[in-house]
Amino acid sequence: MKAKNSANASYTWKSILKGRDVIKRGAAWRIGSGLSVNVCGENWLPIKHNPRIITPVVIGWEGTADPALFSLVLWNLWNRRNNLRLGKPTLPLDKVLEHSQERQLESHSSPITSTNQRRTQIAPWTSPQDNRYKINFEGATFADDRSAGLRAVIRNKEGRVMAALSQKIPLPMLVIKVEVLAARRALELAVELGFDHIILEGDSEILHKALLVEGRNFTPYGHLVQDVVYFSSFLSAFKTSLVRRSGNKLAHSLARNSKSLNYMQIWMEDVPTDLLLIVQADLTSLP
The missing domain is CATH 3.30.420.10 (Ribonuclease H-like superfamily/Ribonuclease H)
Structure with missing residues (x-):
């Protein structure tokens, strides 16, 4: 599937390479480990129509491997989609990652959640x-x-x-x-x-x-x-x-x-x- 054409190639070989483009348009990855798949650019979803993700890539997200941040990005995209559908003000797409990172920072700096610890850490003015x-x-x-x-x-x-x-x-x-x-x-x-x-x-x-x-x-x-x-x-x-x-x-x-x-x-x-x-x-x- 990655072979190159050449000026001296036979008519048969050129015909095979032309057919390769047709195969690519209809072929889809069968997901194994997922390491070789470009999730946002290749066909891998098990559906006939639109077998690839059509949501625009969040700017700055490429190469990020943080499960907690990934979850926040997904939530913000879902919330953005709902707000758009309802005609409500929504977060610009290029601000989704930035907003998710801020939410993550807020959660990291929030007070201790243990009830017993909170009781011992109460401090008056x-x-x-x-x-x-x-x-x-x-x-x-x-x-x-x-x-x-x-x-x-x-x-x-x-x-x-x-x-x-x-x-x-x-x-x-x-x-x-x-x-x-x-x-x-x-x-x-x-x-x-x-x-x-x-x-x-x-x-x-x-x-x-x-x-x-x-x-x-x-x-x-x-x-x-x-x-x-x-x-x-x-x-x-x-x-x-x-x-x-x-x-x-x-x-x-x-x-x-x-x-x-x-x-x-x-x-x-x-x-x-x-x-x-x-x-x-x-x-x-x-x-």
């Missing part, structure tokens, strides 16, 4: 030391109306709320962007209100690691990370802190409550009344 201010931030996604909530709370060393912010935005394509945008808005709020000596605290391990790395960030959300770094340059002192969800309850609750908002809201030395109990619980947990 802690106040900043000296004359610093701590900003807790959180992002929440609302898939039903394709929106997201950004929330930030600034507190002093006594645990008193200095300012709180709640803002609703269109849902970004990547989940991690919601967290980065929340951090960016939180630090921007601190600069706008004139707070200095800041500790920026959240529960996203991906973002925390990104902020610790010096130099350019070439991830799809790298430009937003650079914005956070830019706002930190206006502060006399700045550091980041990673906390578990149990230590970020107030910002988390603010984010979830933002679904009903259609605008940005800022509270000075106050929070919504339904969150006062969380503020009080954080205060009683302080040493």
